[in-house]
Amino acid sequence: MFRHMMRTLGEERLVVVIILYCFWYHIYLNGSPKVMEWIKEKDIFSKTYTFVPIVDGGHWNLLILCNLRKSFNNNYSLCMILLHSFIISEPLKAEPTIRKFVKDLYHTQGKLASSRTIASILLLLPKVPQQRNGEECGVFTLYYIYLFLKSAPATFSFASYPYFVLF
Known part of the structure; x- marks a missing residue:
């Protein structure tokens, strides 16, 4: 199903x-250093968007890292977007772990980033469709990926944010 959805978007959206x-991310939370090696091979700093499906405590949500390839000097477009289908579960309690993950991403890629610098990256939590029960979070995560890619600009900008939640 997911591959079919991605094909309908066209190659230009996926580049x-x-x-x-x-x-x-779940393996990272459990302390495995191997994950950063696997991520390093993906060359995430060459792309505009990095989608990080988060599975924690049996619940799925989506972290989108925007414009990591930009320098911190131009941080007006650097941001993280957390799309969470079950807002009642306090999604911002994961923020310290997310920031540590992003810091480790920078270090793995040989880029210096202090905790203060990582703390300066905006973490946005837009309103998105919410699940009705405790079993739909994975489907919502796939849906968020699809919606975002369907209308994502080549470079993220706050001028048109949050374009992807306008259904």
């Missing part, structure tokens, strides 16, 4: 994005 394997 600006990298989608990480869905359990890499």
Whole structure:
């Protein structure tokens, strides 16, 4: 189903994005150093968007890293977007772990980034469709990827944000 959805978007939409394997973040949370080696091979700093499916405690949500390839000096377009289908579960409690993950991404790629610099990257939590029960979060995560890619500009900009939640 997911591959079919991606094919309907067209190749031009997919060249600006990298989608990480869905359990890499979970493996990272469990302390495996191998994950950063796998991510390094993806060359995430060459793309406009990096999609990080987050599976934590049996719940799925989506982290989108925007414009990591830009320098911190031009951080007006650097941001992280957390799309969460079950807002009741307090998604921002994961923020410290997300920021540590992003810092480790920079270090793995040989880029220096202090905790203060990583803290300066905006973490946005837009309103998105919400699940009705405890079993739909994975489907919503796939849906968010599709919606975002369907209308994502080649370079993320706050001028048109949040274009992807306008259904």
